[in-house]
Amino acid sequence: MTARGAVGGVYREALTYARRQFEAGVPQPDRVRALETLLRDVWPQVREWKYVCATCDDIGRRVVACPGDPTCGRRRPHAAHEFVVPCGCRFGDRFRRDPDRVVDAIPAPPRTARGRR
Numbered sequence: 001m002t003a004r005g006a007v008g009g010v011y012r013e014a015l016t017y018a019r020r021q022f023e024a025g026v027p028q029p030d031r032v033r034a035l036e037t038l039l040r041d042v043w044p045q046v047r048e049w050k051y052v053c054a055t056c057d058d059i060g061r062r063v064v065a066c067p068g069d070p071t072c073g074r075r076r077p078h079a080a081h082e083f084v085v086p087c088g089c090r091f092g093d094r095f096r097r098d099p100d101r102v103v104d105a106i107p108a109p110p111r112t113a114r115g116r117r
């Protein structure tokens with residue numbers, strides 16, 4: 001059976017089940033709960049998604065908090081901010097290859113109180 005066919009079958013069964021419960025006079029909150037339990041039991045499982053990289057959740061970038069010191073590469077004291085860097089995993093490779101993407105992703109640091117950087 002194809003995945004689409006399996007899902008369609010589950011859907012039809014669920015609708016039939018819900019209608020029977022309705023006709024039997026089961027209160028709505030109980031019907032909803034029962035339907036959810038049924039769907040969780042029979043929904044075709046393809047596979048559980050597992051992230052390869054726990055640091056970036058496979059996005060390829062991670063957020064670094066800069067307290068306003070040289071953490072981000074700026075030498076002058078400045079307001080605290082966050083910036084993103086390519087993750088060290090393989091998902092970060094595309095951002096290392098294409099530095100413009102990384103630049104785009106970095107929010108402009110807030111100006112200091114004097115309006116100078």
Ligand SMILES: [Zn+2]
Binds near residue numbers: 060087088089
């Ligand atoms: Zn990563």
Ligand SMILES: [Zn+2]
Binds near residue numbers: 066070072
């Ligand atoms: Zn900084």
